[in-house]
Each structure stands twice: as structure tokens, then as C-alpha cells.
Amino acid sequence: MDIKKDLIEYSREINVDEIGFCLAKPFYELEDILFNRDCSKYMCNLESKDYNKKIYPKLTLENAKSFIVILETYNNNPKKQNDNTLRGNISMAAVTRDYHKIVSAKLRLLEEHLHSLVSCNTKIFVDTSPFSDRAVARRAGLGFIGKNSMLITEKYGSRVFIGYILTDYYIKPDENEISIGCGSCNNCVKSCPSGAIIGNNEIDCNICVSYLTQHKGHIDDELKKKMGQQIYGCDVCQKVCPYNNVINKDIPNVIDPYPEYDSMLNMSNKEFKKTYGISSSGWRGKKILQRNAIIALGNSKSKEALTILANNIDDVRIDIRKEIVDSIVRLSFNEGIDILEKMKTKENDKDLQILIDDAIKKLSEK
Template identity: 35%
Template sequence: MSISKHSQFIKKEAKRLGFLDCGIAKAEFLEEEAPRLEEWLKNGFQGKMQYLENHFDKRLDPRLLVDDAKSVISLSFNYYPKEEQNPDSYKISKYAYGEDYHHVIKTKLRELLQSINDEIGEVSGRCFVDSAPVLERAWAEKAGLGFIGKHSLLIQKQKGSYFFLAELIIDLELEYDHPTTTNHCGTCTKCIDACPTEAILPNNTIDGSKCISYLTIELKDNIPNQFKDKMDDWMFGCDICQDVCPWNRFSKPHQEPLFHPKEELINFSKKDWEEITEETFKKVFKKSAVKRTKFAGLQRNIRFLKN
């Protein structure tokens, strides 16, 4: 099989496994991203996410993550839900409605890697789903999957931005896609204007220390009082910048049964959330990404929103 046939096989197999899109980039040092990442960290936009300061070199060079890496296969996976929460309730980001995406997508990535080995021969590689030092949006843009919006998320023109990104870094040379070079945000500033904590800066940068997702998930201390009445009832994550983005009018509901939400998550009122027990928390969020904040963390967020 030729390099071209290998690449076509991988993309076809990715579609069969339910991925929205698949693009391929050459595994090399991310030269343009290096100074941006350095500046972002220097400004303290990572807040108390110290782990983002680790493995600086690995974040910029996939060949330090996988020996003899040749290709970075970028994949997107839709999570836009068919039904949404009770609008008068405390809110959870749509990506956390169903089972934890790390496990669901990693299973599919492993299956893709196995298919590559079965079809092409022995190929070494690693699967990544938002849990390793990989600049996934930069790689997705290099692989032609879309452009990075002003809210720093990847956008696909006819599909919006409600999708997860994942990578397969392998030691096989493939046919590389053209990187996305055109940004289609234009003069639109809807995401910047809508962010209640002013976390989206005008120069396409996110001050992570002000982001509602950071404050409700990553931050383990008390939420600073400066954000009182600015959280818009978000108790886990936030979708404001995506909800207002004009490109998301093209979002279509996902077809992944494991991402369907439990009935309680959709129907609970504010009172239900305020009175939630640890037992109910474990039932509603079994295998869910919300477990990351733990019962005590969710209670802290609800108290902050309520008082």
C-alpha cells in the first residue's frame, strides 16, 4: 500500500468509528506556538493549573512523546446534545452530559490504532485525549480540521465547535493535509462580549484564571468573591462562548449513546441540585467527567451561586 492509500484507509476507518473528521499533520516542532505558549504562561493565565507549566518541550514536539514519531493524526468527535437542561436550573457544560469522554474516545482511538496495525503492519503510537502535554488545537489546525476562534476553541465552518479533539501520534509516514490558514471569525466579537468574567481577551487569548470552567472545575480553593453574580448559574464548566458563536447554528446532535444524559441531569431544578445527596451525585454522575470536581466541589459551586 502507498502512503496515500494508508492515509485514506485511516480516514475511512475513523469515520466508521464515529469520528466527525480526521486530518493528518507531519510530526515536527511547533515553531509558531512556542513563543505564544511561553508568553501565556509568563502572564499567569494558567491560574493555579501548575501542570500546564510542566513538559514545555513535549507540548511543542510530539517526537518527545513518541519515539520516531512521523505523523500526528487529529480527530474530532461531536458531542452536541439533542436535549438540554432545564433552563431555570444550575448549568453543566454540554460536554459533561454523558459518560466521561476521555474513556469513550480513548477506546475508539485504541481500536483505530489496532485497525492500522491489522491493515498496514506493525505501527507504534500513542493515543491522546486531552490528558497529556499535546497542543491539540494547534495540531487540529495544522491537519486542516478547522480554525481557532477568538474564544480559543477550534471551529469547523459547517459544523461549529461542539466537538472533542483527540490525537494518534504514530511512527508511520503519511500524506499530510494542508493546514488551515484562513480565520473566519471576521469582525465578530460575540464570544468576547458575552463572557461574564471577561476571560476572553481581544487578542485571541484566554485568561484561564478568569474562565468559569477553570473556577468551577480546576480551582480547588474557594472561588474569589470578585466573580460573585458573574457565573450565570454555571456549576460545572461553561458554554457561553460557544452558545453565542454564529458558527454553532450548524451544530447537529451527536449519535453516541454513551453521551446521552441521565434524566435527572436534564430535569433537576435548582432546589434539587441544592439538596443533592452524595448518593444521588454518584448515581447521576456515574462514569461522568463531573466526578472530577467531586461531590464537595459541586456543593461549593452551588453554594457560591446560591448565596
């Protein structure tokens, strides 16, 4: 029985877009990369620093022999509505039903099918493994790592989700040679809004806009400006990539890629769970997305944004009120002084009162 051939045929039956196989040998090629990233302080707090587990698959599954890797594609750029409503921006990877569940479901079917053929141990991973997902997919011959550090495939570009099964059953690896690459193209390096893309397949995650929209801690003022209208994620480096000039399959969106700020800031917990809660953008919670919406309003250069911010000065969350003050200052409209004066009369927190006084002074001096 040809197990590999059987798995490939079954993957087509369950609508897997791409499948590849590789050995679960150590990722020695990552040692220098991980060391340099750490020394350069490019790693963010969403990344695991357990280097041994990143490099040695057998630390995750005893006698690990093979990876079965699948790719799931997602939509390209949607059209923005032609209205005058002030809107934010959500990454295309995060507007469909949560990809973790979609890819995991297909991997479970593959896992069950493998178990029906042979006796083996397996572990499934979708964005949860100690390994570099892109390094695993590259080894399986599914693409190359671009200058923006994304996995780029010839057929689908970089708009793919990665998932895989680690097993102690040996499956003959694919021997695909990836003959494509970035070449002299530097579109992503030049277009990155925060300058996070270094250009040598490396990225400073701490200033990447996608990371900033997920970061729960303090964000410097200069970095807030770089976030533009992004509420969750960032697609800039993918939009300018020539490999993404392809039409991927059309997947229904569960949330609007260009949401109205006003409705975002006023949605209930129930509304959030019904919409953002079933997409991958909801994992950080409502407050982080609303914080990002307020930051984006401060970057909008629109007087309409002042009205939206003014309507939310009574928010019970002090972190949100602080963000509103900061965005009013960043908009730099004189009308913001009246909003801040009104806000001050209602504010009970002494530290925030001081912040409001400083904000009024800054606007008065402009």
C-alpha cells in the same frame, strides 16, 4: 496499500465524525504564545508548564512522525424546563457520557486497525497529552483557533471533542487550508461573563468561569458573582458564536443540563457516582459541584434560594458551611439574618463563628 485512505474509510465504519492527519514536527509557533501566557499570568494550574514537551513531540514518542486526529461532536443547546423550580446550569460538553471514554474507545479501534496494517509505535491522547490539543487539530486541517481560543470547525462549530494518536509511522499530512475565521466578530469577547477572553485568540484561564467551576482553591467574591448559575463549565462564548448555529447529532444526556439545586445538594455518594460520575463533570468530585451550586444560589437573587441554603446549614463539611454563609450575604435579604443566627448557635468552629458574626453585621447594615 494506501494506509491513510484505509484509516479514513475505517474511521467512517466506527462513526468518527471527522479525521485529519498532520506531521509530528515541533510546534515552534507556540513558543511565543506560551512565553506571553506565562508572563501575563494567563495560565492556570490545570495547564502543564513543561513547554519543551508541548513543543517537541519526539520528547513524548521517540521518532514521532505523525498525528492521527479525530473529532467527536456533541449536542447543542437543550431546552430548559418551563417550571418554577430553581435550577443551575451545566455545560453541554459535560452532560453526556464521559467523552474521554467515548473518544478513547474510537482511538483504540483506530490504533488496532493501524497495527493490523503496519508495525509501528503509538500513543493515544484524549485531554491527557502534553501538547495543545487545539494546535494539533488545527495543524491537521480540522479547524481554526477562534478569539475564544476554541477550535472552530466549519461543519460543527466549536462543539467538538479532540483526540489523537501519535505514531512513529509516517502518514501523508492533510493539506487543507482553513479559509474561515472570526473576522470582525467579537461576540465571545463582549459576552464573556468574567472578561476572560482577551480577543486575540487568548484567554485568561484564571478568571474563566469554566475553570472557576473546576478550581478547588479559594475564589474571590467578585469572581463568584461572575459565575452566575454555572455548576460546571460555561457555554456562553460558544452560544454566541455564529459558527455554532448548526444542529449537531443528538446524544442522550446522562445528567440534567439544568439540575435542581435542592436535589444536587442532597444527593448521596451512590447517587453521584450513578449520574455525575459517568459524565465528564464528575471528575472533580461531589463537593466541588455542590460548592458551585451554593455559589450559584447566592447569585440567584431569589428568596427561594434562602430556603434551600437554610436546609443545608447542618452540613458536616466546614467548607460547604462557609460557602453557605457567603451566599446568604450575597443574596442580601434581611431574612438571611435569622438563618445566620440559627447557624451560629449550632456552629462549633471558632473561625466560622467569627465569619457568621461578620455576615450578620453586613446584612444588618444593608
